[in-house]
Amino acid sequence: MKKNEVASSPVPDHVPPELVRDFSLFTSPGMPPTVNGDPHAAVACVHAGPPIFYAPHNTRDGRGTWVITRARDQRRVLQDTETFSSHRSIFASALGETWPMISLELDPPAHCVFRSLLNPLFSPQRVTALEPAVRERAIALIDRIAASGTSCDVMKDFAFPFAVNIFLRFLGLSDHRLDIFVGWGKDLLHGEPVKRSAAAQKIVSFIDDLAALRRKVPVGDFMTFVVQAKVEGRPLTDKEVRGIGVLVFVAGLDTVAAAIGFDLSYLARNPKDQEWLRSKPERIVLAAEELLRAFPTVQMLRVATKDIDFEGAPIRKGDYISCATMIANRDPAEFACPDTVDLAREENSHSAFANGPHRCLGSHLARREIVIGLEEWLARIPAFRIKEGTAPITHGGHVFGIENLILDWC
């Protein structure tokens, strides 16, 4: 990380030059698509610098943000929704609009109303009931892979069809359009502006059409629940239905698949850990937490609602604040040897699913999918490695990911 030598976007006047760093989750080394990359290790280097600094190009559209590096300070930002608002229309901005994704982009107290509505559907207890279906899907996919040879592309053949199917099933959608949905998600998260807008438009139309359909013919799925739901004694508005539908749709498209990709990539490169976990499947639940700590996929973005001096940094109203989980989870003040993956790590208070009221709504489902995916993979596929002559391509950005992961085994 160098001091600000190359930044060309104007740094606001209130930002002291000594707090500006040439750092970006989108453009720093290891963030664009990188062969054999390790984007999580690449961003962990910020811990050698100050606890908070200003990065002039740290959003998809090139805006500057403050970057909070310490886990403790990220908790403070994410728990203080009065000062650090989550309403920034990330999705709607792709359409030049400003409506919020619900509940992510609402602040309390409105946020609490919608979270209370949705929480029971995603509670740990509810997720336990989904487990047999999740396991059945994992086994079917992995058995097909094992029967068809000794090599596969984990992302194409397992991670995406597994994670996206589970989540479409949760929504009550069939998966015959799974590839199309995944394509929309990719364009939305990683595409150029024109592709982003087009994808956002398709997703909005799809959710609006689905809501209309379920209003006409209720079927007992997620969207039916949403169109029939009441908050504060009234039905939801069309915009609220859309806000919920879009968030849940977008959030499930690639985060779990990316996590499974990073996890199997790590195990492919670390045969000792792989063998240990295969011989001790009861340790997978705990190991999955360590893999979530080491390879989380999202960053939280907040906007300041007022001026505040934060740990020596003059944050002003309207400033963006980035709390990247991959940075907090490598904070040496909270995790011993943070850059070492220790699958037996106990008491792992990582923040892969964020902190504060916006803790990932789908976190319990995501966890079960990751654990079940690893359990069934390790039980069915013998010692595996990255196939010789191939190389995974990783990327940073708003959601970290891995594009391909070709494994082989004997």
Added chain:
Amino acid sequence: MRIIVDKAKCQGHARCWAHAPDVFTLDDEGYILPGDIKVAMGDELLAARGARSCPERALEIDGTAGP
């Protein structure tokens, strides 16, 4: 041992419950029930692990309180 519960800080991560489901009870939304928790001697190890796994630091261990 006693666990001091800061209910307002709980955000439903349910890490405590994952470690010690017999010690930590969740409501229908997946958040911890209010009120401090008295931990039986045999549950202390798992209860402490659960408390220390809280990503929000909502659970404090009071080791001075006997079971």
